[in-house]
Amino acid sequence: MQKIGMTTTIPVEVIYAAGLIPVDLNNIFVTHPNPQSLVEEAEIAGYPRNLCAWIKGLYATTLQNDDIRTIVAVTQGDCSNTHALMETLEMAGVKVLPFAFPFDRDYDLLKLQMEKLVTAVGTTWEEVTLAKARLEEVRQRVKEMDRLTWQGDRVSGWDNHLFQVCCSDFEGDPEAFASRLDAYLAELPQRDPIKADIRLAYIGVPPIMDDLYDYLEERGARIVFNEVQRQFTMPFDIDDIVEQYRTYSYPYGIFYRLEDITRELERRQVDGVIHYAQSFCYRQIEDLIIRQKLKYPILTLEGDKPNKLDARTRMRLDAFLDILR
Amino acid sequence: MLLCGIDLGSRSVKVALMDPDGGFSFHKFDTVSFYRQHGRAVAGQLQVDFAALGLGVPEKVVATGYGRQTINVKGAEVIPELKAHVIGAIQQTKLSEFTLLDLGGQDSKVVLVARGRMMDFQTNDKCAASTGRYLENMAAVLDISLAELSRHYEHPVDLNSTCAIFGETELIGKVVEGHTTASLAAGVNYTIFKRIKPMLTKLLTDTIVFTGGVANNQALVQIVESEMKVPVVVPEYPQYNGAIGCCAWGMESR
Numbered sequence: 001m002q003k004i005g006m007t008t009t010i011p012v013e014v015i016y017a018a019g020l021i022p023v024d025l026n027n028i029f030v031t032h033p034n035p036q037s038l039v040e041e042a043e044i045a046g047y048p049r050n051l052c053a054w055i056k057g058l059y060a061t062t063l064q065n066d067d068i069r070t071i072v073a074v075t076q077g078d079c080s081n082t083h084a085l086m087e088t089l090e091m092a093g094v095k096v097l098p099f100a101f102p103f104d105r106d107y108d109l110l111k112l113q114m115e116k117l118v119t120a121v122g123t124t125w126e127e128v129t130l131a132k133a134r135l136e137e138v139r140q141r142v143k144e145m146d147r148l149t150w151q152g153d154r155v156s157g158w159d160n161h162l163f164q165v166c167c168s169d170f171e172g173d174p175e176a177f178a179s180r181l182d183a184y185l186a187e188l189p190q191r192d193p194i195k196a197d198i199r200l201a202y203i204g205v206p207p208i209m210d211d212l213y214d215y216l217e218e219r220g221a222r223i224v225f226n227e228v229q230r231q232f233t234m235p236f237d238i239d240d241i242v243e244q245y246r247t248y249s250y251p252y253g254i255f256y257r258l259e260d261i262t263r264e265l266e267r268r269q270v271d272g273v274i275h276y277a278q279s280f281c282y283r284q285i286e287d288l289i290i291r292q293k294l295k296y297p298i299l300t301l302e303g304d305k306p307n308k309l310d311a312r313t314r315m316r317l318d319a320f321l322d323i324l325r
Numbered sequence: 326m327l328l329c330g331i332d333l334g335s336r337s338v339k340v341a342l343m344d345p346d347g348g349f350s351f352h353k354f355d356t357v358s359f360y361r362q363h364g365r366a367v368a369g370q371l372q373v374d375f376a377a378l379g380l381g382v383p384e385k386v387v388a389t390g391y392g393r394q395t396i397n398v399k400g401a402e403v404i405p406e407l408k409a410h411v412i413g414a415i416q417q418t419k420l421s422e423f424t425l426l427d428l429g430g431q432d433s434k435v436v437l438v439a440r441g442r443m444m445d446f447q448t449n450d451k452c453a454a455s456t457g458r459y460l461e462n463m464a465a466v467l468d469i470s471l472a473e474l475s476r477h478y479e480h481p482v483d484l485n486s487t488c489a490i491f492g493e494t495e496l497i498g499k500v501v502e503g504h505t506t507a508s509l510a511a512g513v514n515y516t517i518f519k520r521i522k523p524m525l526t527k528l529l530t531d532t533i534v535f536t537g538g539v540a541n542n543q544a545l546v547q548i549v550e551s552e553m554k555v556p557v558v559v560p561e562y563p564q565y566n567g568a569i570g571c572c573a574w575g576m577e578s579r
Contacts, residue, residue: 312448315448316448319407319443322407322408323444323445323446
């Protein structure tokens, strides 16, 4: 089966309906044995140094995986850097299908975008509906895993992050992903409870470093809410697929996202919030809105290069936990 | 009991020794030489040869600082850096409500302290252009001492570069334009203030306590005081504030 890349979460039902394998390029990039080498490859090609590492990683990842010759690029609802990413990939011979989440969450516009995608990949709405039912089976289990994260004490923040973030493409094989999750859930009761006296929320795009969750748990704090990762799982129980992607918050404005965030912070009883923003990302500006709107202690983290937390970030995390204690 | 507080900074290692009567003595070492000469890694921990430092053998060691994340000092209790600075500032000034401004070799930190507790903080992130290292570089460009640089705050030249290195080029341009050294030095001091102003504005209280090596810059103290319109308190030992905080914490937790 043919693979199709994606720059962020899109209506993945459409891809499965067409019998194609979706590949979230972000996941391939960040799990590469040496993700920084991909960033450097893009810089050698001419990508600026002072630019989001995700975009650079996506560029080099696409070029290195020559079984991915078509990508769906989110042109609205994500950043404008994606536009130049599309253009440079087109220069390299990659076919790009644009997809736009309408800024005002307009139902008709979103439906039209999805219709165009359905046509572009050569499938039908009937097939899409079947694919949605197929994915719903998996999503229900992910939802249970997320519930156990904040209502129980055995799912680590990292596991919560990882299972949810994988729901953008279900690793190209929803059933295999589901069995892995089933196995995880089955052995959960045997796990040692996580000892943590501080409950945290993580909001913003998924972190580019992979040791944040462990670092916090070693210091007695755990993340019980991963905002955007959870959104990737479409945790809404909505039958209408257009409505589902209209409810999905990540591609829309910060005020709409804050409605979901506020609800979950309250429900999950968190002590503090970590707002992560990628270096050079426009979402860093939105931090000032978040700080005004959320009545919680907030630590803003900035991540640049892939891999590990740097010394400054660790110092700031320590200080934040100190404030919360 | 001899208590030893160590602040492992990026430019220097500061040691405060507290004797049983509560009296302090202070010692400063260049960071790189300190690691080369006095410390060696044993099982991933830094073992400090106190005897060779000539400081006596302390009964208890409390450490903090930038190096704390990379190096665990063997046998020492390690506390978070901002905590050490807040405790040090409280110990030195006896204040409990203030905005702490700490400017070190590579760090700028602003902490809101209320009822003797850290309530919020801001730090510089990806860039160290508002720190002591920048002042050292700029003094070198102007061919004056840090002490001389620290005297000037009037008629500053306007410097705008985001990058500290490009700032050197910009400063050289101003030299060519014929500005006086006093104006150039004042301009350099003002650039530091411009960088920290947003952080100070967000966390401002009625008093600013200014610590770290850069607090020895009298011009900057003047600038912060006149621009922020609140009194600036520089404690007696601004550079040893973190080390003093370590000692104070060690006393408390005995």
